[in-house]
Amino acid sequence: MVGTPPQTMADAIAIRLGGLVCLALAGACADSPEPMDDEWMGQGESGPDDPEPEVVLPTDIPPPVTWREVGTLTVDDFGAAGTIAVPFPAGQRYVAVRSVPLDATTGDAVACHRVMRAQWSSGEIVVPEQGTAPSDGHQHLVPGPGAGVFVMSTNVEPLHEADTLELELGLFDCGLAIPASRARFPGMPRTVRVDVASEPEPTESSPTATVAVRLARAADSGWGPMAEDPALWDAWAVAVERFADIGIELRLEAELELPDAGVTEYGADMIGLASLQQHVHAQLQADPTDARFVPVALVRCLDYEDPTATSRSRPVGQATRIPGSLADAATPSLVVLAGGDCQAGPDATLIHDPARYGVVLAHEIGHYLGLFHVDTALGSHLPAAGDERLMASTIAQAIDPERAWFSPAQATVLLRHPDVVIGDR
Numbered sequence: 001m002v003g004t005p006p007q008t009m010a011d012a013i014a015i016r017l018g019g020l021v022c023l024a025l026a027g028a029c030a031d032s033p034e035p036m037d038d039e040w041m042g043q044g045e046s047g048p049d050d051p052e053p054e055v056v057l058p059t060d061i062p063p064p065v066t067w068r069e070v071g072t073l074t075v076d077d078f079g080a081a082g083t084i085a086v087p088f089p090a091g092q093r094y095v096a097v098r099s100v101p102l103d104a105t106t107g108d109a110v111a112c113h114r115v116m117r118a119q120w121s122s123g124e125i126v127v128p129e130q131g132t133a134p135s136d137g138h139q140h141l142v143p144g145p146g147a148g149v150f151v152m153s154t155n156v157e158p159l160h161e162a163d164t165l166e167l168e169l170g171l172f173d174c175g176l177a178i179p180a181s182r183a184r185f186p187g188m189p190r191t192v193r194v195d196v197a198s199e200p201e202p203t204e205s206s207p208t209a210t211v212a213v214r215l216a217r218a219a220d221s222g223w224g225p226m227a228e229d230p231a232l233w234d235a236w237a238v239a240v241e242r243f244a245d246i247g248i249e250l251r252l253e254a255e256l257e258l259p260d261a262g263v264t265e266y267g268a269d270m271i272g273l274a275s276l277q278q279h280v281h282a283q284l285q286a287d288p289t290d291a292r293f294v295p296v297a298l299v300r301c302l303d304y305e306d307p308t309a310t311s312r313s314r315p316v317g318q319a320t321r322i323p324g325s326l327a328d329a330a331t332p333s334l335v336v337l338a339g340g341d342c343q344a345g346p347d348a349t350l351i352h353d354p355a356r357y358g359v360v361l362a363h364e365i366g367h368y369l370g371l372f373h374v375d376t377a378l379g380s381h382l383p384a385a386g387d388e389r390l391m392a393s394t395i396a397q398a399i400d401p402e403r404a405w406f407s408p409a410q411a412t413v414l415l416r417h418p419d420v421v422i423g424d425r
């Protein structure tokens with residue numbers, strides 16, 4: 001596919017946010033072209049008063065994921081929310097459970113929503129309690145700051161039996177890895193709603209699978225528009241090739257220009273990326289139900305401060321959720337790719353070749369869609385070998401891009417993510 005210009009926007013009809021979208025929503029948004037309710041300003045000469053360039057959004061938007069409420073749970077002052085029975089239908093491509101705060105208030109610290117334990121009605125353990133080493137047969141579900149979205153199965157084997165899942169949920173201090181107390185997290189919710197979503201397995205033997213990507217490119221990222229910048233196009237083509245290798249079409253659906261981003265600083269809770277994500281989402285979503293795409297922001301550089309604030313690092317890429325998630329939660333849901341070096345000036349050029357950016361982009365989209373690193377305990381349930389090194393934690397430095405591909409087991413899990421669209425669009 002290298003050398004072929006992206007096709008997806010050619011057929012699309014321009015939708016200007018604040019115009020047609022408001023009409024379509026029948027009064028759901030204000031008439032005046034007020035700025036969106038976000039605070040991301042970038043750091044360059046151009047400011048919020050400048051007109052936003054027009055974005056061409058796709059018109060063939062897939063149906064949204066349908067969430068059904070299972071019930072609510074009360075959270076005590078020590079983070080315990082109790083157990084809820086979640087119906088688990090048979091023959092589903094995925095079953096996703098989410099924990100949504102109903103009355104959280106804003107605070108400096110955000111507690112994570114966590115599956116503390118889960119078992120089938122038979123008593124068989126699905127998620128062991130904290131302190132028990134997970135085995136390859138367990139589900140590997142990661143806590144989410146501000147809200148939880150847990151997509152199953154994370155394993156090669158599907159969870160195909162119809163059953164009832166007894167799910168114990170709680171609020172968790174992700175920094176200290178202990179239950180969250182109200183003393184430390186005064187704003188944490190007292191009530192959470194539990195929803196479930198699922199989608200039947202496709203009936204065709206080899207249906208098409210598509211992952212839509214919408215790109216937001218900061219003016220100081222080091223890249224130009226895709227159609228005019230061979231370096232960006234080559235990087236994109238490498239990512240496309242990695243997904244094509246496992247039968248998934250990576251489709252570029254939209255390109256948005258952003259002002260200079262400057263240095264993008266964030267920590268383990270990813271809250272530092274929230275305003276960028278809100279800014280990008282507000283312009284890349286055709287309407288609030290339009291969420292089954294991966295937003296990718298290209299920025300100048302990333303500056304990550306570790307949870308103990310003792311070190312900083314400059315990642316090339318970042319996915320805000322491992323595994324990936326859906327948009328309507330408190331945590332930003334975004335992939336970020338950094339072209340340059342934080343130590344260089346604003347006119348710095350790209351510091352890696354296109355193949356490196358391409359495999360990092362594919363790696364981060366892999367995280368967004370539910371994959372762990374293969375070289376961690378959490379990733380041990382998804383075997384990889386030989387040239388299947390794309391999900392290695394050292395992808396930005398040490399892995400030869402030629403040897404960076406998804407494994408068949410990773411492909412199986414990717415194809416279960418709700419944001420992967422199965423079937424024709």
Ligand SMILES: [Zn+2]
Binds near residue numbers: 367373392393
């Ligand atoms: Zn990674």
